[in-house]
Amino acid sequence: MDNKRRKILKFAAVSAALGFTGLPIEGLASYFPKIGKYVRSDKEKKAKQWAMVIDTRKFKTKEDFKRVIEACNSIHNVPEDIPNKKQEIKWIWEDEFEHVFPDQENPFLAERYKDQEVLSLCNHCQHPPCVRVCPTQATFKRSDGIVMMDFHRCIGCRYCMAACPYGSRSFNFRDPAPYVKHKNPDFPTRMRGVVEKCLFCYERLADGKMPACVEASNGAMIFGDLMDPNSEVRKVLRENYTIVRKPELGTEPCVFYII
Amino acid sequence: MYDKGKIIPGLIIFFFLLTFPFWYSLGQASYESPKPKLPVNEKKCIEDVNWMRANHMELLNKWRDMVVRHDMTHYVNTAGKDYEISLEKTCMKCHTSRKEFCEKCHVKVSVSPYCWDCHVAPEEVRDGQ
Amino acid sequence: MLEKAFYGDKKYWTWVIFLLILMGIGSIAYIYQLRHGLMVTGMGRDVSWGFYIAQFTYFVGVAASAVMVVIPLYLHNYKKFEKVVTFAEFMAVAAVMICLGFIIVDLGQPQRLFNVLFHPTPHSILFYDMIVLNGYLLLNILISWNNLHADYKRVPHPKWTKVLAYISIPWAFSIHTVTAFLYQGLPGRHFWLSAIMAARFLSSAFCSGPAILVLLLLILKKVTKFDPGEEAIRTLAKIITYAMIINVFFYSLELFTAFYSNIPEHKATFIYLFKGLQGHGSLVGWMWVMAISGLACLIILIPPKFRNNQDLLVVALILLILATWIDKGLGLVVGGFIPNPFGKVVEYRPTVYELLIAMMVYSMGLFILTILWKVGVGVKREVGEIPK
Numbered sequence: 083m084d085n086k087r088r089k090i091l092k093f094a095a096v097s098a099a100l101g102f103t104g105l106p107i108e109g110l111a112s113y114f115p116k117i118g119k120y121v122r123s124d125k126e127k128k129a130k131q132w133a134m135v136i137d138t139r140k141f142k143t144k145e146d147f148k149r150v151i152e153a154c155n156s157i158h159n160v161p162e163d164i165p166n167k168k169q170e171i172k173w174i175w176e177d178e179f180e181h182v183f184p185d186q187e188n189p190f191l192a193e194r195y196k197d198q199e200v201l202s203l204c205n206h207c208q209h210p211p212c213v214r215v216c217p218t219q220a221t222f223k224r225s226d227g228i229v230m231m232d233f234h235r236c237i238g239c240r241y242c243m244a245a246c247p248y249g250s251r252s253f254n255f256r257d258p259a260p261y262v263k264h265k266n267p268d269f270p271t272r273m274r275g276v277v278e279k280c281l282f283c284y285e286r287l288a289d290g291k292m293p294a295c296v297e298a299s300n301g302a303m304i305f306g307d308l309m310d311p312n313s314e315v316r317k318v319l320r321e322n323y324t325i326v327r328k329p330e331l332g333t334e335p336c337v338f339y340i341i
Numbered sequence: 342m343y344d345k346g347k348i349i350p351g352l353i354i355f356f357f358l359l360t361f362p363f364w365y366s367l368g369q370a371s372y373e374s375p376k377p378k379l380p381v382n383e384k385k386c387i388e389d390v391n392w393m394r395a396n397h398m399e400l401l402n403k404w405r406d407m408v409v410r411h412d413m414t415h416y417v418n419t420a421g422k423d424y425e426i427s428l429e430k431t432c433m434k435c436h437t438s439r440k441e442f443c444e445k446c447h448v449k450v451s452v453s454p455y456c457w458d459c460h461v462a463p464e465e466v467r468d469g470q
Numbered sequence: 471m472l473e474k475a476f477y478g479d480k481k482y483w484t485w486v487i488f489l490l491i492l493m494g495i496g497s498i499a500y501i502y503q504l505r506h507g508l509m510v511t512g513m514g515r516d517v518s519w520g521f522y523i524a525q526f527t528y529f530v531g532v533a534a535s536a537v538m539v540v541i542p543l544y545l546h547n548y549k550k551f552e553k554v555v556t557f558a559e560f561m562a563v564a565a566v567m568i569c570l571g572f573i574i575v576d577l578g579q580p581q582r583l584f585n586v587l588f589h590p591t592p593h594s595i596l597f598y599d600m601i602v603l604n605g606y607l608l609l610n611i612l613i614s615w616n617n618l619h620a621d622y623k624r625v626p627h628p629k630w631t632k633v634l635a636y637i638s639i640p641w642a643f644s645i646h647t648v649t650a651f652l653y654q655g656l657p658g659r660h661f662w663l664s665a666i667m668a669a670r671f672l673s674s675a676f677c678s679g680p681a682i683l684v685l686l687l688l689i690l691k692k693v694t695k696f697d698p699g700e701e702a703i704r705t706l707a708k709i710i711t712y713a714m715i716i717n718v719f720f721y722s723l724e725l726f727t728a729f730y731s732n733i734p735e736h737k738a739t740f741i742y743l744f745k746g747l748q749g750h751g752s753l754v755g756w757m758w759v760m761a762i763s764g765l766a767c768l769i770i771l772i773p774p775k776f777r778n779n780q781d782l783l784v785v786a787l788i789l790l791i792l793a794t795w796i797d798k799g800l801g802l803v804v805g806g807f808i809p810n811p812f813g814k815v816v817e818y819r820p821t822v823y824e825l826l827i828a829m830m831v832y833s834m835g836l837f838i839l840t841i842l843w844k845v846g847v848g849v850k851r852e853v854g855e856i857p858k
Contacts, residue, residue: 238578
């Protein structure tokens with residue numbers, strides 16, 4: 083009560099003072115700088131380094147892959163059926179085991195791995211070469227470990243694509259909008275001339291939701307904090323033998339595979 | 342004077358071009374302020390309307406950097422009200438049309454921000470469904 | 471001084487207008503690329519840098535090579551290079567402009583170019599490349615223009631340009647070293663991941679750049695009466711010979727490491743380039759032309775008897791430029807992306823648009839060179855270095 087009165091008195095005093103000068107108070111006040119506060123979402127899921135385990139054994143049919151890939155593409159407005167195959171945009175996709183893991187080359191590999199399809203996506207490396215080379219910090223590592231893209235800042239030099247040893251990055255050689263079938267209005271599309279890739283659903287994590295692919299995978303993909311010994315990801319990693327892509331390069335990928 | 346024949350016509354052409362905007366607009370309709378369509382159900386913008394009119398681009402720039410680069414997904418305005426930082430989910434909820442609101446001024450003053458190259462305008466959603 | 475570029479004979483103007491027409495045709499292609507994006511190129515998600523960046527890489531070398539004239543003159547007081555040094559520095563200016571041109575046409579969002587300055591990023595090699603290239607451009611413009619201006623006014627060269635010339639020596643090495651670092655610091659691109667890459671870049675630069683310079687000087691001698699001097703050409707040819715021998719040696723070191731170690735990733739690109747891989751081999755013909763012309767030019771260059779014969783020298787230099795251009799301007803950049811990170815071969819072929827846009831950048835560089843050299847010849851003629 084007292085506080086309110088003081089505010090009114092203050093306001094009256096200031097406006098009276100300004101009134102004497104003959105300035106239009108209300109108009110003037112509207113040009114004072116407005117500095118609000120920026121805060122994090124209270125629903126946000128927090129981590130030191132997000133990580134994913136993909137249980138390749140649970141991906142049996144084409145349908146299993148399609149469900150996961152579709153979930154991502156539709157939410158993130160990923161263009162599909164771009165006429166020039168070489169200039170495709172991919173966030174998460176399937177490829178043969180021997181291509182996702184070319185360093186596991188072994189002419190006598192068990193039959194079942196020969197035909198095995200595996201999911202491939204950005205590894206959100208702990209030491210990402212793409213972030214190291216980007217000349218504008220358009221791609222950078224967030225405090226929760228996500229390798230993020232700022233589409234507003236990217237100049238399209240494609241140095242990150244040369245640096246990524248996993249082929250996880252795509253460049254918009256053309257305007258992607260006509261190739262997005264159903265636009266999700268809550269997520270921006272991209273413009274031509276910028277690089278894009280999987281962002282570990284940072285926008286869903288801020289809303290307290292799991293990444294779209296994880297949600298659609300029926301338990302075949304596990305997501306959590308790699309730095310939290312009690313997280314589900316760590317539990318799965320403790321109990322299963324997992325491999326990562328090209329560990330010899332020192333990038334420390336955060337996508338693990340149970341084979 | 343040397344080269345009289347070149348200098349004098351040159352000067353005339355120069356002044357003709359210099360004053361072109363003035364006499365070109367003679368007799369044409371005078372400038373009218375654009376009238377963007379204002380929201381019907383909402384009286385208060387994120388910040389003071391006058392301030393928004395002058396500074397919305399800077400606020401949007403700041404919002405973009407905060408949400409993309411600094412994980413700050415919410416904005417608490419000077420009056421203490423909380424907004425989710427989102428062009429589509431917050432701004433365009435009240436300003437329901439890109440054509441009737443944004444472009445009313447932007448076209449008139451010949452600025453072409455590239456927001457809608459990527460962000461999905463409300464009318465695009467309406468047309469698509 | 472610039473007014474010298476406005477007085478020329480019919481041949482000169484025909485050449486200038488010819489270059490302007492080429493630039494005009496190329497810019498139509500570039501406007502098309504600006505409107506539609508890089509979809510008009512042959513690049514893709516696998517080979518994400520192509521002809522543009524390869525030409526950029528080659529011309530950084532050409533720019534750096536001016537130092538092969540500057541070192542003998544400034545560090546060893548080799549007076550025979552006094553007459554050609556301005557032309558070498560002007561060539562460096564034109565070459566850096568070609569480099570910058572190729573960078574800009576390669577960008578997806580060229581209007582955001584200045585983000586590199588607004589958000590300086592010291593952990594990116596591209597950031598340093600921007601600094602060294604632009605610094606080198608500035609150094610060469612300042613040195614060559616001011617020295618020429620001193621000649622024009624018939625006064626001795628100012629002291630400060632000499633200081634800048636000394637600075638430009640390590641600077642020239644830096645531009646090509648940093649450009650090599652763009653490639654050799656990337657994990658997972660085994661063809662580029664080689665400690666000798668920067669040294670290889672420098673050796674190929676120090677033969678190809680002076681080779682281009684000698685050819686251009688000989689053309690200049692034909693169209694004007696400017697004589698670079700028999701001795702200067704011979705010394706340049708000697709420098710070119712040493713550099714090319716070192717260049718071929720370094721290349722063979724790469725081959726030894728890859729094939730004696732027998733590591734598949736290290737061999738893969740070489741096999742793709744020289745033999746073809748997984749049924750693809752569009753560069754095989756080119757690479758063998760490179761190998762043969764590279765060795766053939768050495769056969770002419772090494773014996774002094776052949777090398778000092780100017781007609782044979784011209785043949786050798788053309789072979790040398792061909793070999794180094796195929797190596798750096800085709801094989802090196804494109805080859806680095808093949809096979810892709812999945813071990814698959816996806817090939818690249820430049821489109822007509824890419825070639826037209828490259829033509830635009832090349833003719834822009836030649837235009838700048840023509841103007842600068844015209845000014846140089848004009849001044850030298852006026853002060854009596856060239857008979858009228």
